[in-house]
Amino acid sequence: MKTVLKYIVGKGQLGLLLGALISLLGLASCIEKDAKIPPPEYSKRTSIICYLSPRNANVSVQLGFTVPYFGVQSDTVSYYSDAKVTVSDLSAGTSVVLPFNRVDFVYRVGKNKMPILNDHQYRVDVVLADGRSYSASTQIPPKLGPTDLQLGKFSVGKLEQNQQFGQQVSVNVELKMGNTRKGFYYSPQFDIVLEDGQGDFYGNTMYFKGSGVEEGIGSDTLRFFYQERMWLQGGGGMGGGSAIDPMKFNGAEGTFWVFDKGYAESYNKFFEDTGNPFAEPILLYSNWSNGAVGTLGSFDWEEMTITP
Amino acid sequence: MLLIISFSIVVIDASAQNTALAKSTISGYLRDKSSGEMMGNVVVNAQLSGVRTTTNNYGFFSLTLTKGEGQWLQFRYPGLLTDSFYWSAKKDTTITIELAAVEQIAAVEIRSRKTTIADRADMSRIDIPVQQIKDIPALLGEKDVMKVIQLLPGVQKGGEGQAGIYVRGGGPDQNLIVLDEAIVYNANHLFGFFSLFNGDALRSVELVKGGFPSRYGGRLSSVIDLNMKEGNNKKFAGEVGIGLISSRAVFEGPIVKGKSSFMISGRRTYLDALAQPLIMASTQGANAGYFFYDFNAKANYILSEKDKLYVSGYFGRDKFYFNENTADTKFKTNFGWGNRTLTARWNHQINPKMFANASAIYSHYDLSINVLQKDANSDAFELNYKSDINDYGVKYDLDYRPNPKHMVRTGFSTINHKFSPSAVVLKVGSNFNFDRKISVINTYESGIYVEDQWREGKWNFYPGLRVSHYVVDKTQYLKPEPRMSFAYNLRKDIALKGSYALMNQYIHLLSSTGIGLPTDLWVPATTNVKPMQSQQWATGIAKDFKKGFSLSLEGYYKTMNHVITYKEGASFLLQDDFLNPSVSVNNKAWESQVTSGKGWSYGSEVFLQKQVGKLSGWIGYTLSWTQLQFDAVNNGVKYYAKYDRRHDASVVCIYRLSKLFTASMTWVYGTGNAITMPQGYLRGTGHYPSTMPEIWDPSNQAFNNEMIDYGKRNSFRMAAYHRMDIGLQFKKEKAHGIKTWELSVYNVYNRYNPFFYYGQMNVAGTVRSLKQVTLFPFIPSLSWTYKFR
Numbered sequence A: 001m002k003t004v005l006k007y008i009v010g011k012g013q014l015g016l017l018l019g020a021l022i023s024l025l026g027l028a029s030c031i032e033k034d035a036k037i038p039p040p041e042y043s044k045r046t047s048i049i050c051y052l053s054p055r056n057a058n059v060s061v062q063l064g065f066t067v068p069y070f071g072v073q074s075d076t077v078s079y080y081s082d083a084k085v086t087v088s089d090l091s092a093g094t095s096v097v098l099p100f101n102r103v104d105f106v107y108r109v110g111k112n113k114m115p116i117l118n119d120h121q122y123r124v125d126v127v128l129a130d131g132r133s134y135s136a137s138t139q140i141p142p143k144l145g146p147t148d149l150q151l152g153k154f155s156v157g158k159l160e161q162n163q164q165f166g167q168q169v170s171v172n173v174e175l176k177m178g179n180t181r182k183g184f185y186y187s188p189q190f191d192i193v194l195e196d197g198q199g200d201f202y203g204n205t206m207y208f209k210g211s212g213v214e215e216g217i218g219s220d221t222l223r224f225f226y227q228e229r230m231w232l233q234g235g236g237g238m239g240g241g242s243a244i245d246p247m248k249f250n251g252a253e254g255t256f257w258v259f260d261k262g263y264a265e266s267y268n269k270f271f272e273d274t275g276n277p278f279a280e281p282i283l284l285y286s287n288w289s290n291g292a293v294g295t296l297g298s299f300d301w302e303e304m305t306i307t308p
Numbered sequence B: 001m002l003l004i005i006s007f008s009i010v011v012i013d014a015s016a017q018n019t020a021l022a023k024s025t026i027s028g029y030l031r032d033k034s035s036g037e038m039m040g041n042v043v044v045n046a047q048l049s050g051v052r053t054t055t056n057n058y059g060f061f062s063l064t065l066t067k068g069e070g071q072w073l074q075f076r077y078p079g080l081l082t083d084s085f086y087w088s089a090k091k092d093t094t095i096t097i098e099l100a101a102v103e104q105i106a107a108v109e110i111r112s113r114k115t116t117i118a119d120r121a122d123m124s125r126i127d128i129p130v131q132q133i134k135d136i137p138a139l140l141g142e143k144d145v146m147k148v149i150q151l152l153p154g155v156q157k158g159g160e161g162q163a164g165i166y167v168r169g170g171g172p173d174q175n176l177i178v179l180d181e182a183i184v185y186n187a188n189h190l191f192g193f194f195s196l197f198n199g200d201a202l203r204s205v206e207l208v209k210g211g212f213p214s215r216y217g218g219r220l221s222s223v224i225d226l227n228m229k230e231g232n233n234k235k236f237a238g239e240v241g242i243g244l245i246s247s248r249a250v251f252e253g254p255i256v257k258g259k260s261s262f263m264i265s266g267r268r269t270y271l272d273a274l275a276q277p278l279i280m281a282s283t284q285g286a287n288a289g290y291f292f293y294d295f296n297a298k299a300n301y302i303l304s305e306k307d308k309l310y311v312s313g314y315f316g317r318d319k320f321y322f323n324e325n326t327a328d329t330k331f332k333t334n335f336g337w338g339n340r341t342l343t344a345r346w347n348h349q350i351n352p353k354m355f356a357n358a359s360a361i362y363s364h365y366d367l368s369i370n371v372l373q374k375d376a377n378s379d380a381f382e383l384n385y386k387s388d389i390n391d392y393g394v395k396y397d398l399d400y401r402p403n404p405k406h407m408v409r410t411g412f413s414t415i416n417h418k419f420s421p422s423a424v425v426l427k428v429g430s431n432f433n434f435d436r437k438i439s440v441i442n443t444y445e446s447g448i449y450v451e452d453q454w455r456e457g458k459w460n461f462y463p464g465l466r467v468s469h470y471v472v473d474k475t476q477y478l479k480p481e482p483r484m485s486f487a488y489n490l491r492k493d494i495a496l497k498g499s500y501a502l503m504n505q506y507i508h509l510l511s512s513t514g515i516g517l518p519t520d521l522w523v524p525a526t527t528n529v530k531p532m533q534s535q536q537w538a539t540g541i542a543k544d545f546k547k548g549f550s551l552s553l554e555g556y557y558k559t560m561n562h563v564i565t566y567k568e569g570a571s572f573l574l575q576d577d578f579l580n581p582s583v584s585v586n587n588k589a590w591e592s593q594v595t596s597g598k599g600w601s602y603g604s605e606v607f608l609q610k611q612v613g614k615l616s617g618w619i620g621y622t623l624s625w626t627q628l629q630f631d632a633v634n635n636g637v638k639y640y641a642k643y644d645r646r647h648d649a650s651v652v653c654i655y656r657l658s659k660l661f662t663a664s665m666t667w668v669y670g671t672g673n674a675i676t677m678p679q680g681y682l683r684g685t686g687h688y689p690s691t692m693p694e695i696w697d698p699s700n701q702a703f704n705n706e707m708i709d710y711g712k713r714n715s716f717r718m719a720a721y722h723r724m725d726i727g728l729q730f731k732k733e734k735a736h737g738i739k740t741w742e743l744s745v746y747n748v749y750n751r752y753n754p755f756f757y758y759g760q761m762n763v764a765g766t767v768r769s770l771k772q773v774t775l776f777p778f779i780p781s782l783s784w785t786y787k788f789r
Helices: A002-010 A012-029 A261-272 B130-135 B145-149 B271-282
Strands: A031-034 A046-052 A058-065 A084-089 A094-098 A106-110 A121-127 A133-139 A150-156 A160-162 A166-177 A183-186 A189-195 A201-207 A213-216 A222-231 A248-259 A296-306 B005-013 B023-032 B043-046 B052-054 B060-066 B071-076 B084-087 B093-101 B125-128 B155-157 B165-167 B175-179 B202-208 B222-228 B237-242 B246-256 B260-269 B287-302 B307-325 B329-351 B354-375 B381-403 B406-428 B432-437 B441-456 B459-472 B475-491 B494-505 B507-510 B521-524 B532-544 B549-566 B594-610 B615-630 B647-658 B661-670 B680-684 B705-709 B721-733 B737-746 B754-761 B767-774 B779-788
Touching: A046 A121, A046 A133, A046 B680, A058 A084, A058 A094, A058 A121, A058 B680, A094 A106, A133 A296, A150 A248, A166 A189, A166 A248, A183 A261, A189 A222, A201 A222, A213 A222, A213 A261, A248 A261, A261 A296, B043 B060, B052 B060, B060 B381, B125 B130, B125 B145, B130 B145, B130 B202, B145 B202, B145 B222, B246 B287, B271 B287, B406 B521, B459 B494, B549 B615
Parallel strands: A046 A296, B023 B093, B175 B222
Antiparallel strands: A031 B767, A046 A058, A058 A106, A084 A094, A084 A121, A121 A133, A150 A166, A160 A166, A166 A222, A183 A213, A183 A248, A189 A201, A189 A248, A248 A296, B005 B093, B023 B060, B043 B052, B043 B071, B071 B084, B125 B202, B155 B165, B202 B222, B237 B246, B237 B779, B246 B260, B260 B287, B287 B307, B307 B329, B329 B354, B354 B381, B381 B406, B406 B432, B406 B441, B441 B459, B459 B475, B475 B494, B494 B532, B507 B521, B532 B549, B549 B594, B594 B615, B615 B647, B647 B661, B661 B721, B680 B705, B721 B737, B737 B779, B754 B767
């Protein structure tokens, strides 16, 4: 109930209205008791988390198990310290066994022992002391070049005045990548700069729609669209009103990511989890064999600057 | 006590047809003598030749026999003997017959129109006597036709107190609910605790769960066909009832005696009045409350013996309001939803063998939210939100009875659905004005059909074909829907039956919670979200016994394609955050929030019914399985539907101790719903692409992400649901009517049936245990009704 109310209040007055109605009915007659049936049966599942990237300083694997939701709760870390964890570069034909680090409970080697290279295929194998084994594989996405992302169509509208929020202007920007190779491309946001008629600069942030992840399939051009009214911040901060037309798009910069399917799937799950207690439950993602949960994913990024 | 039925016959005219064929046809209408209401599904049996027919929904019948072969015609109510009328068959005859029955203590509602079940070619169809609805005990004394339907085999309720129904594995959106031919989209008051059908206004209720006649289309799992009373065209009558949370009244009478009549009924709760003192005390004088009302009206006019006009309408609304005025602040809000329907019909008898009905239909459902806040120190805030659906339709149906072996029906219908998913107007002061209206989505849904009830010796066949057509934007779907039912009479009282039906559904109901919230959204099939389709095979055996018993055993198998469900993480509740002007509203199109897949449902149903005698009622039992599979849900693995109930049983008993005293009892049992509950946590270090480039290094952030492990979808079973309700009715005859007191108890043995579960941590934060919430414990209620005549 607390989670529900917290979420409802966070959604503003509409949420309060609906929440008050539901609560009124719910509190009017409901009886809360201990359930007469046992809680859902806890199933101990091996969890394996590993993200590979040429950017990482180490190659690490976090190996543990799920803990019960009902019953006695514990904050202690759940881990396996006696497993054999092997990372193999299938493209180069090399492999390394990762030792267990008792300080932070992960299996790790430095990247000098197992370099992570773009476009190479890797496999991680885990064998527990009791003989259970799990594996997964990933292909490191291609390296991005600083000019891979280009400006497509863009436009900036006329200034509009709003007493409460200050000046605003409509901005449409399209970023595109031509001839993409396979992978998942993503940009959370870009910092955008507009220049007004008297040469002053106004900065803001543009967010791309939805989760912002686009899948490239090898031959198409990916497009990322931003279309919104932008509130200008300048001079005295929010509510500043000193910009004059014409407004121009001066450029944008930000971090552009690329990752593999495993990473994309687990990220989408995270993105969908908004904390809404009425939302459909999100099952744990896994690309491991034999019922383990967790993710083997790979990623890379590049910092991009877009100029008109 | 002997049953006496008397009738009067009015011979209106005689037409000379069939001379070339040496046949004569008797046709006309059957009416109730006391009220003039047309009587449908009454069996007309020619005793000598053994041929028979039934009246249609408008009381029309037609029987063609060998010319000159006079014989007795018998008009049959289930289980009761009737007197007969001798017809000479020398020439075509058109008549209107008025039938009256003196009520017998042991008699069931005389308007019950069901034939013996072994007689009928169709299967999976149940007529629900409206009088029985009034005899069955109900929550807070509120008689509810949908709650009675939930007591039938093959029909499951959604949850405690819910009016939504799940028929043979189908969801609540897969039921076509029509009131006088108008579609009702949200048949729920008070979040599904009550339906919007006032039993006082109803003449007939029919449930079809399989073997769908081809005149029905548009939904996969069931048809609930409700018809309003026409009104007594001979004298004024009415009924008034006062209950714990609502009162109701119905009045009917002639406009022009014998030619025209009206019926109006209304119901309103007074929850708001009852709760007002408590609310004011706890909110420092705020005025808040909730109420709902229903209003039904119908009028009809007999233009001639061959023509009749009807107009009927329903208007109902739920409303929640909250108003607070202080020295500095004025806050006013209301949240309402409701339905409106309007139907105009013209019956026309074309010739002695052919009857036609033309209808114009309007239906509307809307949800609206209005908020106004004015502060002395800040700008006024105003929000108006509306979502609605409007239907405009026409329908034409033809009944053709060429000979006693065939009863052919054909016709067409077309509906223009106008969906307005949301319209928002947001104003803050005089400077911020946000007005967004999503364009109306226009769709056209049409159907043309033909069906025949064909008797051939011991065989009854009911073949049919419907062709449905649907247009949205530039996409259209054209789908044939074959239908077939058959029955073979092993003996007069035993029949083997089978059926097949293919159904398509072009609109979907998006409902996150499944508890009938008004925010449940109806959306059309689109290019991306295809129409749903089902195929259902059923077989069974029906037997009539003596003393009014009948037994039906049925097995069914149903497959469903393109069923939709929400993707993981999706929700349509509180989705819009339009109070934040920097965030795009409705930034997720609903199509991207759903995914489509398949479903399977199969099971068997037993239905033992007794319709006459002091003791009447039924026992129903269903054993069933319902599974779903979506690529994007549960990792693509098949899983049980939430409403997959392995066992579902109900026992209904109505005992008429005397003419003035009736006792009733219901007992229901159902396997618990299948739900998704957390069973564990995964703790680890995640990595998410952020604005600042960041490597993945779990060394200093070990296991700082916590994600819930739900295991598999719907893998947890709620506790079984069962309860018993009892009711006692005391009647007293008065000079001008009958007064009835009813005492009923919901959940007699106070079973704590779970409404939902949740986990709760103890105070020390060391142990989490499973808790349940129960809605309705032992609840007595008292109501008073006066039926005046």
